[in-house]
Amino acid sequence: MEIAIFKYYWLDTWVLANVIQLATQDFCIRFLNHTNDPCGRLFDQMTMAARSVPANIAEGSSRHSTSRETEMKLVDVARASLSELLNDYLNWLLRQEKTPWSKKSNEYHSINCIQLDRPTYKDDVLHLSSIHILTQKHKFDNWINSSNSLVVANCLIILCNRLIMMLHRQIEHLLEVFKEEGGFTEGLTAERLSYKQQQSIHANAPSCPLCGKPMIKRMAKKGIHSGREFWSCSAYPACNGTLDIK
Numbered sequence: 661m662e663i664a665i666f667k668y669y670w671l672d673t674w675v676l677a678n679v680i681q682l683a684t685q686d687f688c689i690r691f692l693n694h695t696n697d698p699c700g701r702l703f704d705q706m707t708m709a710a711r712s713v714p715a716n717i718a719e720g721s722s723r724h725s726t727s728r729e730t731e732m733k734l735v736d737v738a739r740a741s742l743s744e745l746l747n748d749y750l751n752w753l754l755r756q757e758k759t760p761w762s763k764k765s766n767e768y769h770s771i772n773c774i775q776l777d778r779p780t781y782k783d784d785v786l787h788l789s790s791i792h793i794l795t796q797k798h799k800f801d802n803w804i805n806s807s808n809s810l811v812v813a814n815c816l817i818i819l820c821n822r823l824i825m826m827l828h829r830q831i832e833h834l835l836e837v838f839k840e841e842g843g844f845t846e847g848l849t850a851e852r853l854s855y856k857q858q859q860s861i862h863a864n865a866p867s868c869p870l871c872g873k874p875m876i877k878r879m880a881k882k883g884i885h886s887g888r889e890f891w892s893c894s895a896y897p898a899c900n901g902t903l904d905i906k
Contacts, residue, residue, distance in 0.1 A: 668721035669789040670779050673826050677714035677738070679797045680819055683804040684710035684745065687816065691809040706748050712741035713823070732834045739827040746820035749813045761814045767803075771818045774799050868893040870901035877905070 668674045688703045697703055720734030753760060761768045776796050781788035797804075803815035865875050875891040893901035 668718045669781070669785055671717065671721065671830075672776050673735075673738075673823060673830055674714055674717045674721070675776060675779070675789075675793055675796055676819065676823050676826065677717055677742075678793045679800070680742075680745070680816060680823065681710040681714055682793075682797055683800070683812070683816055683819075686804070687809070687812050691812070702748065706745060709741045709745040709748070713738045713745070716741065717827075728834060728837070732831055735827055735831050735834065739824055739831070742820055742824055742827070746817060746824070749817045749820065752813045753810060753817075756810065758810055760817050767811075767814065768818060771800065771803060771815055772822070866891055866903055868895070868899060868901035869903065871895060871899045873899065875901070875903060 684706055688706055692700075692703045692706075716734045716738035720731040720738070723730045723734065750760065763772075776799075777792070779789065779792050781792070800815060800819070804812050806812050806815075865877075867873065868875050871893060873893055873895050876894050877889050878892040880886050880888050880890060889905050891903035891905060893899040
């Protein structure tokens with residue numbers, strides 16, 4: 661049961677999102693002050709955007725079994741929040757007349773080549789996953805613990821960009837699965853239609869005059885016949901065969 665509840669704990673996207681959230685909270689505490697953020701709005705904006713990323717990944721994964729569409733939407737919300745956070749770090753550099761590290765730079769290469777370890781939790785998921793997150797975070801300590809805010813901001817820009825691409829691939833995968841298998845709602849519709857088809861067969865329902873499949877009772881929802889029952893082909897919308905109920 662625990663594995664089903666904490667399924668998202670195995671996602672690299674969720675792990676890296678937590679690393680970024682922790683690093684962002686530390687960045688805001690160390691470098692934002694009453695001079696560069698007099699109202700504290702930037703602090704709130706950055707920490708809330710960072711929190712939104714793992715929160716929406718977790719919520720989306722938790723909705724996997726009931727709504728694939730909702731899962732994709734929530735992962736997309738996480739991606740949007742991450743883009744917002746990335747722009748805040750970019751603005752931090754630009755305000756100081758600095759630009760992000762080039763992809764050809766040694767610093768960029770050093771950070772970008774660091775890979776996350778695969779989770780190996782077994783039964784104590786909450787405890788072991790927390791250790792795993794901190795272990796992955798420590799891989800970037802040389803940059804995110806720097807006393808130079810420009811170094812920290814550059815590192816987090818690289819990590820944000822990496823996670824945006826990972827979330828993009830995650831959404832593409834979810835979309836492909838949805839195309840092949842549908843979602844919970846689609847499954848319920850198919851089950852209900854199958855049940856109604858079986859009921860119609862037992863009730864000696866007529867066959868469709870167009871395709872010969874069993875017909876089921878439906879009720880008109882609009883038009884001059886609104887509220888009136890009629891026979892409709894069970895293959896609708898592929899077949900539009902109908903008959904009046906006499």
